[in-house]
Amino acid sequence: MTEIYTIYSAAAAMVMILLWGDLLRRRTAEYVDRRHAAPLRDRCLRMIVQSDGSADGALPPIRRRSERMRLAEVLAELAATTDVAARSRTDSIVAAYGLDRLVLRRIRLASGYRRALWLLRLARLNPRPETAQAVRRYSSSRNRNVRFCTLLCAIAAEPLRSLHTVACWGDTLSRFETAQIVTLIFRGRMPVACTPLLTSPHDNLRMLGLGVVRRIGADETFPILLNIASSDPDRRIAREAMYTLCALHLPLDCRDVVRAMAMMPAAERKSLYRFMAFEGYSVRALSELFREQERQYFESLVESYKCRIPCPR
């Protein structure tokens, strides 16, 4: 038994060494990042801002792979918040330093959420169709975030086929994922029109359409929203359509809305009343929708948003 105890102790010691070694590696990487991230971000901003848009503006040489990786991270971070005008400069920087090849290599070597993070960065660096093709095999990964970031890469590489790509995606888009794709739309990466999205037979495209309508306040889609809220076969999308109607402050005292709310469970209706009160609907504007106890509940919510002037002490 002595040998077994010794082997066990040696294994425990090895695990401890690995843990502390990983901790030391992380702290060192954080320290190096803190020292170099800010100056590198400044250099990237100068490269993007000072360019005249031509691809052969002067770029300083960066030979070390670690520096180019850091450049790719910073560029992806900046590309997520810059507009179309800066995109051509981003493309020239990526081409000049071969950042897409470097990021592809990092994607191959990583796994799990780290792979998803590098896929997200690749999507922000405007990959070419061949680059997106190289990462297509990750669309069947077990990790949902990896699959979603692969979808973002495909959308960024081929914007004209993006709606087809979203429609063919195997999973149901969550609200957060929908928001990310809507953000891509508003950064000019995807051509889109609201009505075809809302009337599409694909659930993901209808969710996307609702997100776009909420973002731009497209009041003209009111009849379509009513139709979705009252008769969509997917309850989740019907509920989202109701919330979209409320977010746009559209009139809700109509038969379709009454029918839609009658189909909701009580808890969902209360949640919707809270949203309506938060959006500023008055009791009179929604008088057709309530049952008696629910009217009192909604009145109590609306009352708490009002200020009595002068306030009694």
Add this chain to the structure above:
Amino acid sequence: MSQIADILLLVLLSAASMLLCHRAVRVVRAVNKRKLLAESFRSTVDAADGPGISILCGRVDRRRLENLLGTEYPRCEVVVTMDANYDHTAFRAIVERFRMARVTRSLSHEIPSVGIRALYRSQDRRFRRLILIDKLSTTESDDRNAAACYASFDHLLPLPDGCMILDDAVERLVVAVCEYEADDVALIRTDVGPATALYRREEVVAAGGFGSAALGRVPRRRIRTLHEPLVWCPVRSASLLAGGLGLSPDAGPYDSLSSRRAVAWGIRATVAAATLAVLVFAAWRGWWALMAALFTVLLAWSVACYVALVAGGAPRQLRLEEEEPGVTD
């Protein structure tokens, strides 16, 4: 017999070690996921159509309130419950600083609560996410129930006393809520750092409020666990030892971050040195079973420190105050 006892001991120690390693792996995965989501938040922070979260808290000071109001997620509010008679100075300071005005109120009676005197909302648009309730101080559960009555959103995050929220914690919870169907999950909790849980409002109402026994009996299949901290608390002196064992992200009853860290690391080092000394003694005397058990204790201590250092950390506001005093004033 002694062989059977040895085998049993080894099996137990191996199971404990594997559980510890599994915990470390889960925390690392959670940290990687958080980095991924932090990158995604940067481009979608203006999406105003996600699920709403109401942060419920009791007595607060200005610094803590500014931390809570500092979250960038638009559909988030802070509901503070205080007793204006008991905490008169702090209450008046908040009313003046955030331009709170007394508003009309009528109780919804969804969740039973007593002693509510007044409701305040801010007249300043910058602080429209703050709600202040003047309530007779009774129990923590009753204070939370009062806050839940006036919360606007569908998810409630009651904060432990004295805690501050970490950067991106609200956004992290929003993503976790979006990952599941609303009916499938009753609460989302964390097992790293101070115990925190995000509740669905309807679950709290159905259970009869915070503090009810029914809320503590939520089926496990309706609970989701995040392996990362959401809040940060200065550990008080009674649990300084727990902090020294690496069981919470930071430890110490002192005000500054650096002194807290120094105390925590001092205690950690003392515990480790004592364990190592006993381990060396056991090895010298040939007490192999004790040596293996002490290695497991050291492994547990290493995993605790690893989790605390990888997943923990103070909010950015406090770090800024430490590095540049007066910059956040």
